[in-house]
Amino acid sequence: MMIHREYAVVRGVFLALALLPPACRKEEPAKTDPAPAQPEAAEPAKTAAQPPAAPTGAKIKIAFSAPAADHGWTGAISVNAKKQAAKYDDVEFSLTQAATAADQVSQLNTIVMQKPDVIVVLPQDETVTPAALAAMKAGIQVINVDREFNDPGAQRAVIKGDNYGVGYQAGTYFASQLHCKGNVVEIQGIAGISVTNQRTAGFADAIKPCKGGIKIIAQQPADFAPDKGLSVMQNILQAQPKIDAVYTHDDDMAQGVVQAIKNANRDKEMWLTGVGGSKAAMDQIKQGGLYRATFLYNPTMAASAVALARLLAKGQGLSDLTEPVIPNLIVMQAQGVFQSNVDHYLQIGF
Amino acid sequence: MTDGDPSAARAGLRARAALRGVRVQDVALPLVVILLVVIGAVLKGRIFFSTANLWNVLVQASVAGTVAVGMTFVIATGGIDLAVGSMLAAAAIVGGHYFHGAGSAAVMAGTLVAAVGFGAVSGIAVAWLRIVPFVATLAMLAATRGIAQQISHQTPVALYDLDALTRIGSQRVLGIPIPAIVFLIVVGLGWVVLNRTRYGRYVVAVGGNREAARIAGIRVRPIVFSVYVLVGLCTGIASVLQTGQLASASPVVGVGLELDAIAAVVIGGTSLAGGRCTMIGTFFGVITFALIFNLLTLENVESQIQQILRGAIILGAVAVQRRGH
Numbered sequence: 001m002m003i004h005r006e007y008a009v010v011r012g013v014f015l016a017l018a019l020l021p022p023a024c025r026k027e028e029p030a031k032t033d034p035a036p037a038q039p040e041a042a043e044p045a046k047t048a049a050q051p052p053a054a055p056t057g058a059k060i061k062i063a064f065s066a067p068a069a070d071h072g073w074t075g076a077i078s079v080n081a082k083k084q085a086a087k088y089d090d091v092e093f094s095l096t097q098a099a100t101a102a103d104q105v106s107q108l109n110t111i112v113m114q115k116p117d118v119i120v121v122l123p124q125d126e127t128v129t130p131a132a133l134a135a136m137k138a139g140i141q142v143i144n145v146d147r148e149f150n151d152p153g154a155q156r157a158v159i160k161g162d163n164y165g166v167g168y169q170a171g172t173y174f175a176s177q178l179h180c181k182g183n184v185v186e187i188q189g190i191a192g193i194s195v196t197n198q199r200t201a202g203f204a205d206a207i208k209p210c211k212g213g214i215k216i217i218a219q220q221p222a223d224f225a226p227d228k229g230l231s232v233m234q235n236i237l238q239a240q241p242k243i244d245a246v247y248t249h250d251d252d253m254a255q256g257v258v259q260a261i262k263n264a265n266r267d268k269e270m271w272l273t274g275v276g277g278s279k280a281a282m283d284q285i286k287q288g289g290l291y292r293a294t295f296l297y298n299p300t301m302a303a304s305a306v307a308l309a310r311l312l313a314k315g316q317g318l319s320d321l322t323e324p325v326i327p328n329l330i331v332m333q334a335q336g337v338f339q340s341n342v343d344h345y346l347q348i349g350f
Numbered sequence: 351m352t353d354g355d356p357s358a359a360r361a362g363l364r365a366r367a368a369l370r371g372v373r374v375q376d377v378a379l380p381l382v383v384i385l386l387v388v389i390g391a392v393l394k395g396r397i398f399f400s401t402a403n404l405w406n407v408l409v410q411a412s413v414a415g416t417v418a419v420g421m422t423f424v425i426a427t428g429g430i431d432l433a434v435g436s437m438l439a440a441a442a443i444v445g446g447h448y449f450h451g452a453g454s455a456a457v458m459a460g461t462l463v464a465a466v467g468f469g470a471v472s473g474i475a476v477a478w479l480r481i482v483p484f485v486a487t488l489a490m491l492a493a494t495r496g497i498a499q500q501i502s503h504q505t506p507v508a509l510y511d512l513d514a515l516t517r518i519g520s521q522r523v524l525g526i527p528i529p530a531i532v533f534l535i536v537v538g539l540g541w542v543v544l545n546r547t548r549y550g551r552y553v554v555a556v557g558g559n560r561e562a563a564r565i566a567g568i569r570v571r572p573i574v575f576s577v578y579v580l581v582g583l584c585t586g587i588a589s590v591l592q593t594g595q596l597a598s599a600s601p602v603v604g605v606g607l608e609l610d611a612i613a614a615v616v617i618g619g620t621s622l623a624g625g626r627c628t629m630i631g632t633f634f635g636v637i638t639f640a641l642i643f644n645l646l647t648l649e650n651v652e653s654q655i656q657q658i659l660r661g662a663i664i665l666g667a668v669a670v671q672r673r674g675h
């Protein structure tokens with residue numbers, strides 16, 4: 001599990017997505033902010049101390065920096081952020097997408113010069129950290145989405161998914177559904193990145209109590225891409241005469257795996273789970289059959305990040321929490337979505 | 351296997367080479383394929399040699415392979431097309447998004463037309479705007495991926511309900527999966543056009559020496575334009591195969607496909623400098639990569655080993671071919 005040694009203040013505020021639909025996120029209305037001038041905070045505090053307040057009348061400028069939409073999930077991140085921003089009359093929103101970490105650094109440097117109130121960053125990787133640090137130094141608050149910076153001074157708050165939790169929830173589900181016995185195939189994301197490693201580690205830890213009863217008979221990456229998922233699974237189906245279930249790291253990619261199984265007429269033999277919470281996945285879960293479950297790693301976190309950024313700029317906290325400021329760390333619940341509860345989550349499917 | 355040589359001089363060289371016996375660069379790749387098959391037989395005999403798996407290898411090769419056929423023509427002119435992966439996705443999305451309601455045939459036609467259209471844009475940029483192929487198609491790589499994302503709103507288009515389309519993935523004809531059949535037909539047609547038609551000779555002549563080709567009366571620009579349209583058509587066919595197998599059109603498919611296709615063409619013996627190309631070589635190139643992927647996945651070998659092997663084979667194959675010059 002990701003550990004935040006540096007954070008001592010608010011840690012581990014777990015918010016189930018279900019508890020936080022957009023409607024509940026609205027802060028107290030009609031709270032006109034009297035602060036007349038923008039405080040010139042040259043060095044904003046790392047702890048939740050003194051939020052800058054936007055001047056009345058002026059729009060809150062939020063800049064969102066995201067990776068280029070290279071697969072379904074990153075695509076949905078940008079869409080969610082835009083949608084959320086469109087809900088606010090008092091927000092002036094801009095979105096930039098970067099294909100590489102280097103692009104993102106230069107984009108961030110440009111954004112800093114435009115002096116937005118808050119920058120929300122889903123970094124390509126941690127090499128973007130110095131750019132975020134520079135933004136904070138320039139007095140612009142940074143909210144870090146999902147992939148964490150490696151310097152605690154680089155952001156005011158982190159909102160992220162729980163990759164280990166995703167793997168662990170999935171593993172627990174497999175252990176109970178298979179009664180700790182069976183042949184499992186794991187189709188991973190991109191080999192060697194922390195997302196993949198944590199989703200694999202969580203799953204492995206959760207099936208450990210089965211003492212080898214659940215065998216991972218094949219484990220291959222398919223780069224979060226449906227076409228790679230298809231061809232990897234086509235090969236695995238040739239090699240493995242008996243498969244009970246398939247754990248895939250991504251709903252989009254799982255689509256290819258599903259089709260490989262269906263095309264081979266083996267969809268009665270096994271079942272499968274995904275990760276993410278895509279609409280297509282939820283539709284199939286609702287129908288029943290091959291696709292049994294998905295574990296939320298929902299891009300709605302980008303929408304929540306925009307909401308947080310606005311609260312931060314207005315100097316407000318989360319409405320139902322006691323503190324008058326937003327927390328430093330929010331970790332999304334890796335909620336399992338099954339046929340039994342899918343109706344609950346359909347509206348956040350992406 | 352320099353089956354695309356145009357000029358008499360080259361034909362003469364080929365005759366002499368034939369007299370000297372078989373050249374090492376002609377047999378190297380088939381030998382690699384045979385070696386891989388032997389390794390497969392030893393490691394996974396019964397599974398590997400099942401007809402199901404052998405067809406499976408061809409299905410696996412079908413998308414990149416169909417694109418590689420078109421790519422052979424482009425590279426024969428001394429060009430390159432980096433946009434094929436993005437074009438594959440964009441064409442699939444155009445077909446799936448706009449023509450879903452009109453049925454399978456419309457989706458397929460929309461996909462094909464879109465891909466040919468994208469290829470034509472590249473072709474105009476290279477042939478008439480005189481933009482270097484690398485740059486022109488790099489621009490198309492970015493633009494068509496963007497088009498795919500924009501039209502689809504970055505969400506895959508589900509096409510489960512289109513029976514005829516999804517049958518591409520599930521049905522067999524005479525026991526052969528449809529993508530494998532289409533791939534073999536495209537390779538065969540590609541071979542005929544490249545080696546047995548005047549057009550094929552013109553393509554190679556333009557790649558060999560553009561000035562000489564012009565003086566010989568070949569209208570160079572239309573030929574250059576046409577190869578990008580041709581690779582567009584092949585990409586469109588590949589896109590239909592991909593969409594049919596996935597039962598959905600996704601904006602994120604085909605990432606890195608251009609490199610797979612180019613690698614297959616190059617290890618097959620086609621020269622990136624143009625003027626020297628071989629469709630049979632391309633076929634073996636595609637099969638080599640598909641076999642490596644198949645074998646290593648059957649053995650559940652970690653993917654990084656696969657990458658290393660692919661790199662080694664590209665280097666090795668090209669090094670062997672250089673000996674011929």
